[in-house]
Amino acid sequence: MTQALDRIRRSGFVALMSYVVVAIVLVWLIGNFVQGPREFFQVGLIGLTNGLIFGLVALGYTLVYGILQLINFAHGDVFALSGLIASTLIISGLGLGQDASVPMIVGGMLLALVVMMAFFALVNTTIELVAYRRLRQSPRLASLITAVGMSFIVQNIALALYDVDYRSIPNFIPRSDAFEIFGVGLGWNKLAIIIIVLPVLAALTWFVTSTRQGKAMRAVAQDREAAAMMGINVNRTISVTFALAGSLAAAAAIVYLLQFNMRYDTGFELGLIAFTAAVLGGIGNLSGAVLGAMVIGFIQAFNEGLTWYTPGSDWTRSIVFGILIAILVFRPEGLLGERTPEGA
Amino acid sequence: MNDRLAAVRAGALGGGGRRLLLPLVAVALGALYPWYVETLRETPLVGVYMPSLNSMVVMIVFTMMAVGLNVVVGYAGLLDLGYVAFYAAGAYTAAWFASQQFEQWSFHFGSTGISPELPGIHLSIWLVLLIAGCFTAITGILIGLPTLRLRGDYLAIVTLGFGEIIPQFVRNGDNVFGFDLTSGTFGISPIDSPGFGETLNEWVGLPVNYQQSFDRARLFYITALILLLITVFCCVRLRDSRLGRAWIAIREDETAAGAMGVPLMRTKTWSYAIGAFFGGVAGAFYASFKSGAFPADFYFNISVFLLCMVILGGMGSVWGAVVGGMLLGYLNVEGLAKIGSELNAAGIDFEPTKYQFGIYGAIIVLMMLFRPTGLIAERRHKEEMEHGVADTPMYDVTAEGSDTDRNPSND
Numbered sequence: 216m217t218q219a220l221d222r223i224r225r226s227g228f229v230a231l232m233s234y235v236v237v238a239i240v241l242v243w244l245i246g247n248f249v250q251g252p253r254e255f256f257q258v259g260l261i262g263l264t265n266g267l268i269f270g271l272v273a274l275g276y277t278l279v280y281g282i283l284q285l286i287n288f289a290h291g292d293v294f295a296l297s298g299l300i301a302s303t304l305i306i307s308g309l310g311l312g313q314d315a316s317v318p319m320i321v322g323g324m325l326l327a328l329v330v331m332m333a334f335f336a337l338v339n340t341t342i343e344l345v346a347y348r349r350l351r352q353s354p355r356l357a358s359l360i361t362a363v364g365m366s367f368i369v370q371n372i373a374l375a376l377y378d379v380d381y382r383s384i385p386n387f388i389p390r391s392d393a394f395e396i397f398g399v400g401l402g403w404n405k406l407a408i409i410i411i412v413l414p415v416l417a418a419l420t421w422f423v424t425s426t427r428q429g430k431a432m433r434a435v436a437q438d439r440e441a442a443a444m445m446g447i448n449v450n451r452t453i454s455v456t457f458a459l460a461g462s463l464a465a466a467a468a469i470v471y472l473l474q475f476n477m478r479y480d481t482g483f484e485l486g487l488i489a490f491t492a493a494v495l496g497g498i499g500n501l502s503g504a505v506l507g508a509m510v511i512g513f514i515q516a517f518n519e520g521l522t523w524y525t526p527g528s529d530w531t532r533s534i535v536f537g538i539l540i541a542i543l544v545f546r547p548e549g550l551l552g553e554r555t556p557e558g559a
Numbered sequence: 560m561n562d563r564l565a566a567v568r569a570g571a572l573g574g575g576g577r578r579l580l581l582p583l584v585a586v587a588l589g590a591l592y593p594w595y596v597e598t599l600r601e602t603p604l605v606g607v608y609m610p611s612l613n614s615m616v617v618m619i620v621f622t623m624m625a626v627g628l629n630v631v632v633g634y635a636g637l638l639d640l641g642y643v644a645f646y647a648a649g650a651y652t653a654a655w656f657a658s659q660q661f662e663q664w665s666f667h668f669g670s671t672g673i674s675p676e677l678p679g680i681h682l683s684i685w686l687v688l689l690i691a692g693c694f695t696a697i698t699g700i701l702i703g704l705p706t707l708r709l710r711g712d713y714l715a716i717v718t719l720g721f722g723e724i725i726p727q728f729v730r731n732g733d734n735v736f737g738f739d740l741t742s743g744t745f746g747i748s749p750i751d752s753p754g755f756g757e758t759l760n761e762w763v764g765l766p767v768n769y770q771q772s773f774d775r776a777r778l779f780y781i782t783a784l785i786l787l788l789i790t791v792f793c794c795v796r797l798r799d800s801r802l803g804r805a806w807i808a809i810r811e812d813e814t815a816a817g818a819m820g821v822p823l824m825r826t827k828t829w830s831y832a833i834g835a836f837f838g839g840v841a842g843a844f845y846a847s848f849k850s851g852a853f854p855a856d857f858y859f860n861i862s863v864f865l866l867c868m869v870i871l872g873g874m875g876s877v878w879g880a881v882v883g884g885m886l887l888g889y890l891n892v893e894g895l896a897k898i899g900s901e902l903n904a905a906g907i908d909f910e911p912t913k914y915q916f917g918i919y920g921a922i923i924v925l926m927m928l929f930r931p932t933g934l935i936a937e938r939r940h941k942e943e944m945e946h947g948v949a950d951t952p953m954y955d956v957t958a959e960g961s962d963t964d965r966n967p968s969n970d
Contacts (some may be wrong), residue, residue, distance in 0.1 A: 285712070286716060355712065357931060361928070367917055370920075375917075483859070536720035539720050
């Protein structure tokens with residue numbers, strides 16, 4: 216059976232099928248474009264901003280996976296918890312309302328962003344310390360199962376603090392159009408997402424590629440033992456990675472709040488989508504995670520927003536997971552990843 | 560070193576009677592439960608905590624699934640986070656073959672307790688259980704074939720994906736190209752109940768139909784228990800079979816097992832199929848017990864709930880899965896609600912049922928951190944955890960005198 220599958224994979228069949236799939240998707244997209252070009256671009260913008268949010272969460276998965284080979288299931292729930300706490304901080308802590316002045320809003324949001332990122336860096340590091348560190352020498356399955364359990368614990372902490380209600384922040388960043396090109400408007404809140412996410416991505420790239428700690432992270436990801444022998448403090452590096460992932464989740468949660476409301480279990484579905492994005496891009500690969508997230512963001516937005524021969528939001532989850540399964544079966548290394556000896 | 564070997568041997572060969580005593584007592588107590596449950600529930604203090612027969616049926620069904628999941632997770636070491644898909648497949652098979660879902664066809668075979676003119680497919684539930692098991696096993700194989708090549712965590716995420724896709728398919732399946740397959744969010748209800756029909760009733764006194772019997776709960780309970788015992792028996796026998804040893808070899812070291820000639824794909828697929836089979840039978844039986852299959856019952860948390868049972872009991876240990884399943888099943892059906900009302904009566908404002916999955920999550924984390932072998936540790940798993948896998952040999956070769964010691968040149 217394995218041989219059969221390998222033969223299929225080696226033959227031109229998979230390549231042919233992937234061309235066919237891409238062709239069908241293209242026809243579908245062009246058809247929708249012809250039906251209504253304005254809606255098409257409008258929906259595309261939604262996909263872009265959603266993709267950016269997914270990207271921030273996906274980076275958290277991919278960072279941790281790269282360094283520990285652990286799918287940190289709790290990450291999505293950390294994202295949800297940070298969003299809920301952020302909503303409290305913005306509304307009650309900072310007292311920002313609909314009528315706040317522009318400098319107040321900008322300053323308050325930036326402050327909230329910094330505070331939440333710092334706090335959730337701490338939270339995520341604590342999770343690693345309490346739950347995962349002891350199991351580092353155990354079979355990989357052990358830490359994976361622990362991560363699943365941790366995810367439920369974090370989710371229930373959010374449930375205990377915020378009950379089952381949806382939380383949101385006031386609409387103080389207007390949804391009216393910031394500017395318009397060819398009749399397609401870009402709302403202020405979407406613009407704000409782009410303005411927040413791009414610098415965060417740039418800062419992350421700088422951190423990983425240009426700092427000493429970033430270099431240590433890459434070294435530990437490549438070979439933990441060799442890195443330790445070279446004098447790198449492995450424990451601290453792993454803690455830093457979890458801190459980075461936690462702060463990315465907090466940043467993602469705040470930009471998520473600009474557009475949507477959330478509750479305790481928002482993190483489960485979004486986490487799965489983000490994880491799919493990370494796998495699609497090639498897990499462990501930072502730019503891959505963002506690319507995968509953009510692709511998933513567009514797919515989700517087009518599926519839910521377009522009308523011409525579209526399955527609709529009832530099927531979003533199936534489509535996302537269908538992609539995940541197809542990727543894992545036919546191209547486990549993802550779009551940008553490298554083939555690992557593990558075989559996947 | 561030799562003491563340990565002797566102990567292991569004694570555990571494996573001798574002392575069989577003592578090892579069997581506890582399970583036999585448990586089974587006997589379980590089988591007689593319907594006859595003393597009423598008295599038990601009247602005992603002061605602890606009586607209120609005793610589960611009713613109906614709750615016991617649910618607990619046993621979930622335990623059956625836990626034992627099935629144990630084949631996949633415990634024996635073969637494949638983390639399956641989508642077991643709920645098999646449960647759903649089983650429940651819907653029962654719904655298709657024993658209800659009025661397909662009104663356009665009318666086919667009766669061995670069905671009891673319903674009018675023969677009723678439209679739809681109505682097979683005997685005993686047959687349906689078997690069909691559900693086989694259908695689910697095939698589903699398991701279909702899911703397994705492309706994905707079992709993946710290792711560990713990727714497999715987990717793919718099974719999770721299937722565990723999400725299948726319920727969504729069921730939810731949206733009221734219009735599959737114009738054909739109503741699953742009745743969408745409404746689910747399929749009613750589903751026929753088990754029974755043996757008039758003829759067998761007259762000959763050997765077996766009940767005609769469970770649902771219409773005044774002894775409904777007791778009949779369902781006994782049947783569930785028998786199904787569970789069959790499952791446990793099969794799983795115990797499978798563990799010691801050639802296939803079971805191959806699973807354990809794969810769990811311990813996949814590469815080494817492959818090098819020793821264990822066909823990896825085939826062996827893993829079998830574990831999937833067999834695990835799925837029991838999940839399907841349990842799902843079908845549960846659907847028949849509840850007389851309905853509803854898409855809201857199938858969600859990710861159930862998969863984790865079942866996984867928690869296996870981990871609590873001890874991965875790879877059949878009796879562990881049974882104990883874990885019954886314990887958590889009890890908490891799920893009655894225990895947490897009762898503890899909650901006790902807490903409320905004591906003035907503490909805490910609802911355990913609301914946080915049940917947080918509690919299961921905490922159990923998983925605590926078990927993994929402090930007792931990874933589970934409540935009832937499987938012998939091999941325990942050895943592995945306590946003494947390591949490959950570093951220390953099971954016994955000292957040189958002390959026993961092997962061929963290499965008697966090198967003629969030394970004499």
